[in-house]
Amino acid sequence: MWNVDEVLEKLKAKGYKLTSQRRAIIERLCGRKDHPTAEQLYNELKKDYPTISFATIYSTVQLLAELGYLQILTIDDKKSHFDPTPDMHAHFLCQGCGKLEDIEIIPEEAEKLKSLCAHKARIIEVFIYGLCPECDKG
Amino acid sequence: MWNVDEVLEKLKAKGYKLTSQRRAIIERLCGRKDHPTAEQLYNELKKDYPTISFATIYSTVQLLAELGYLQILTIDDKKSHFDPTPDMHAHFLCQGCGKLEDIEIIPEEAEKLKSLCAHKARIIEVFIYGLCPECDKG
DNA sequence: CTGCGTGCAAACTATTTGCAGTTAC
DNA sequence: GTAACTGCAAATAGTTTGCACGCAG
Numbered sequence: 001m002w003n004v005d006e007v008l009e010k011l012k013a014k015g016y017k018l019t020s021q022r023r024a025i026i027e028r029l030c031g032r033k034d035h036p037t038a039e040q041l042y043n044e045l046k047k048d049y050p051t052i053s054f055a056t057i058y059s060t061v062q063l064l065a066e067l068g069y070l071q072i073l074t075i076d077d078k079k080s081h082f083d084p085t086p087d088m089h090a091h092f093l094c095q096g097c098g099k100l101e102d103i104e105i106i107p108e109e110a111e112k113l114k115s116l117c118a119h120k121a122r123i124i125e126v127f128i129y130g131l132c133p134e135c136d137k138g
Numbered sequence: 139m140w141n142v143d144e145v146l147e148k149l150k151a152k153g154y155k156l157t158s159q160r161r162a163i164i165e166r167l168c169g170r171k172d173h174p175t176a177e178q179l180y181n182e183l184k185k186d187y188p189t190i191s192f193a194t195i196y197s198t199v200q201l202l203a204e205l206g207y208l209q210i211l212t213i214d215d216k217k218s219h220f221d222p223t224p225d226m227h228a229h230f231l232c233q234g235c236g237k238l239e240d241i242e243i244i245p246e247e248a249e250k251l252k253s254l255c256a257h258k259a260r261i262i263e264v265f266i267y268g269l270c271p272e273c274d275k276g
Numbered sequence: 277c278t279g280c281g282t283g284c285a286a287a288c289t290a291t292t293t294g295c296a297g298t299t300a301c
Numbered sequence: 302g303t304a305a306c307t308g309c310a311a312a313t314a315g316t317t318t319g320c321a322c323g324c325a326g
Binding site: 153154155157159160189190191192193194197215 | 304305306307308309316
């Protein structure tokens, strides 16, 4: 898992400006295990940055995705979820309650998946749809 | 791979009406190896059904997804692609040219993926993003 | 000082929805 | 006959964009 300074270094090295908004977004994402949407981030950041905008959030998040620090998940067809954990894992979406969870993939398995594809694979995503134990009961 | 009659039977059995539009959409999807978008289907169907609407296409496609005859792919964050092939396989999206390809997964591998998840898995999707050989060259 | 980044609002676009007319059964 | 389906148009909502201002380097 990356830390804030590491990402800021990289941004500087690539010639991007270190604005307070970018810092705030990176701090907000650092170490998270959940998968916030743009709206969620916006609401959280608004407390400290009342004027922050969706434009800034989307642009920063795209920047982080390009640098490999997060993935923009399209598992939910309504909105994007941001996943700041770079090591490969699968995602489970409960079709009952909409809960989104991480599922571990052993590295060996991940390697096999990568080798499936003759082309140069940059990113692999595994999405599993189903019912979580609670929704399965009801 | 399913055939048209099989799907029509199932619809009838479930109490859905067999309209000419549904028939046309199912016929149009049967045996396809590509992954058309709603717009693509719309343009193709317009030739025989000049009054067909997106509402009908979307609703029929959702119905087919519920019955397990196709998957609605969210690999492309702009629009949905419909995949009428029910056997499990991965999808590759070229980030250069946007080309969408099937990647085979051996059944054994698919089973392993399913067992990753403690919950009841209905659908598994594997999306691989990268560059196709042509785009990788340039 | 210079240009990248931000914030606002407007634009965009794929998909969904309401409703009146139509059709399968 | 009647409930389900269709087609149109309008609504929806997440994301993107244009532009003027502000701030980092």
